[in-house]
Amino acid sequence: MKIKAVIFDVDGTVYPNTLMHIMSIPLFIRYGRRLLRLNKARHYLHAHPDEVAKAGVDFLEFQGQLMSQYSHGRYDTATSRRQIEEFRTRWEQIFHKIKPYKHCKESVLALKEAGLKVALFSDFPINPKVGYLGLDGIWDGELCSEDAGALKPDPRGFLAIAQQLNVRPEEVLFVGNSHKYDVEGAKSAGMYTAHLKWGKPVKNSLADITFYGYKSFADLVLNWIASL
Incomplete structure (x- = not known):
């Protein structure tokens, strides 16, 4: 894979x-x-x-x-x-009163069950926020870009979380909602990217996958991986 x-x-x-x-x-x-x-x-x-x-x-x-x-x-x-x-x-x-996107947790667990490592990378501290969202205990790695010394889209944080997972950048699909910070940042680190987008697609998008919700996200990713 x-x-x-x-x-x-x-x-x-x-x-x-x-x-x-x-x-x-x-x-x-x-x-x-x-x-x-x-x-x-x-x-x-x-x-x-x-x-x-x-x-x-x-x-x-x-x-x-x-x-x-x-x-x-x-x-x-x-x-x-x-x-x-x-x-x-x-x-x-x-965040005690905020819920994750519908089907997000199920998608993450499906990807993990398929043998993929799953992790979080953010420009802001991840804990205890993720716990309040009910998403703690399912990740193989977590990193705040502040701990890497540089905010997105600088590649250092992206490379640091890949290293934490013991994978190469080209073995990573990075999922984000910001084309400028997530897609372009992950691309600069040599990763594949999936862009969560509402509304019209970004013109000349660098994303390998553009998706609009998590209902079929795991199947979309697994089918895409199989086509590589």
């Missing part, structure tokens, strides 16, 4: 983003200014993935440094780090 592992993005891929965004509105209001600084820092880190390694600090520390800069000295790096952690702790609680 050419494909040995199927790796899933989390946010917007194993669960719908819409309800999460609606339920996050009170948090966005409460933490508005610090979230603007956090989003600005994340945007910078997406655009400059080598800066963390050059700085010689871990990802969270560098992110805190950026947020401190953007506060014009009002908050130091340590305080900014605590602000990130406080927001995340509160944000993760909303």
Whole structure:
């Protein structure tokens, strides 16, 4: 079998983003200014993935440094780090009320039963969120890109989760909802890709598979693998 592992993005891929965004509105209001600084820092880190390694600090520390800069000295790096952690702790609680996409868990288990390794890779911390979604205990690997030192679409995180699974990049099908971050990032790491898409297909898509829901996803993937 050419494909040995199927790796899933989390946010917007194993669960719908819409309800999460609606339920996050009170948090966005409460933490508005610090979230603007956090989003600005994340945007910078997406655009400059080598800066963390050059700085010689871990990802969270560098992110805190950026947020401190953007506060014009009002908050130091340590305080900014605590602000990130406080927001995340509160944000993760909303996942008690969010459910995965219909048939997602069944699809993952079917792929695993077919002999494929299954894993999660996300730009945000995976636990305890996945547990709240009822999807814990079924994965062969999990990795947050922050722990690899670079956000998507930088290939380092994609390569790190493949290494964790002990498979080569060309033996991986990566599943994601973002063409820019998931499909292009996984492709840059040498992986095959499946794009969960709502609405019209992306023009000139790089995805090997485009799908619109999980009802027949496992069969779609297994048939595609058999055709390689």
